Amino acid sequence: MKIRLLFALVGLAIWFAVPSFAQQKEPTPSEQDRQHLDAHVKKSDEAWNNNDAAALAATFTEDAANVTNKGPIYGREAIEKRYADLFKHFHVSNHLNTVDEEWSNGDATDIAPVVIEGLPVKVISSGKSYKVFEQYPWEGHSSNYGPKGNRLNSSYGVGLGKNISSALLLRHGDWIHMPDIGWRQINEFANKKDSIEFFARYRDEYKSKHPRITIDMVVFALPSEKDAKDKRDEYKRKHPRITIDSAIKPES
């Protein structure tokens, strides 16, 4: 009986020990690993596009860290809470995660298709290319235009020349897509009327690769002025006069 128990104990311990030996070797991705990763990426995209915080959080481990540009978020629960909060304010669609040919490292277009209030991506082909200008960190520039806190940023912001804005009916807050660069949000006026200005970390970071660029897609993130006026007028029509039936005075 004792011997049987010991055999069982040995078997159990060896079963636990096997991974220790197996993982001494450098891991290389098998076809099965790739398939699992592809499925993982697909599941993540689906969760994003369903704006489903719980499903998205389920793609993380219990002790995961989500490193954002405002700091890390630790643990699946906190990550779920963060996405739940995000999806209350934004509707995400067309989320596409692509994996580079190198294993497990990929380009995510997280920022790009954040279509605010369900406004769709508009495909355009003006056939024109625009000159690229650069703004550098040491110039310490902060814009007086656009939304509060507006500033070009290496991750997402661009400045747009006034002629381009007029031609494509673009405003601050809208998104533009440029081939080989991706999606950027307009949060500046560029100095030159027919140019696009990028935040570059060093001279010629963008200009060397893209002396001129085209815009092939846009997202109108905010309703047009006419739409906004129509909405205001409709409200006035429905409620020419209103009453106040209760009020709350905040404690000082």
Add this chain to the structure above:
Amino acid sequence: MKIHFLLALAGLAIWFAFPVVAQQTADPKTIEQFDEFNKKFDEAFNNNDAAAVAAFFTEDAVQVTPEGPIYGQEAIEKHFANLFTQIHVSEHINKTDRPPHPIGTAGNEVWRNGEWSFTLQGKSGGPIQLKGYWSAINVREGDDWKIRMLTYNLTPAEAK
């Protein structure tokens, strides 16, 4: 005799199995090694030494920047060499947020995350302080730890 042998075998197997269950955070020696690693990494940056910075990466490393990935130690060195001709970096501080987390059980691979900051001086302006956050996968090569994958972001500057 048989029982003694089996007991010894069980003990040995449990000893091997133990790291599988226990290693949720790295051992004190590894933590100490990474403290030294961070210090030397900061030194390489503050010396604006592209070759020294690149030496922290493996041959097949990937550096994922906000502008896209850079593949391989050689390309990473070139990237930093180009950067250091345009700007001067000082006060580079690299902090690890939590102890390294082992990946697998061999003790040769960990993931870490933390924050970075430095002062940047351009030829025609500055200084300006930049900061952000990073996550990394490190692997052991001989007695040294190297970066196999480094992903970093940039915290948007606050409006003036």
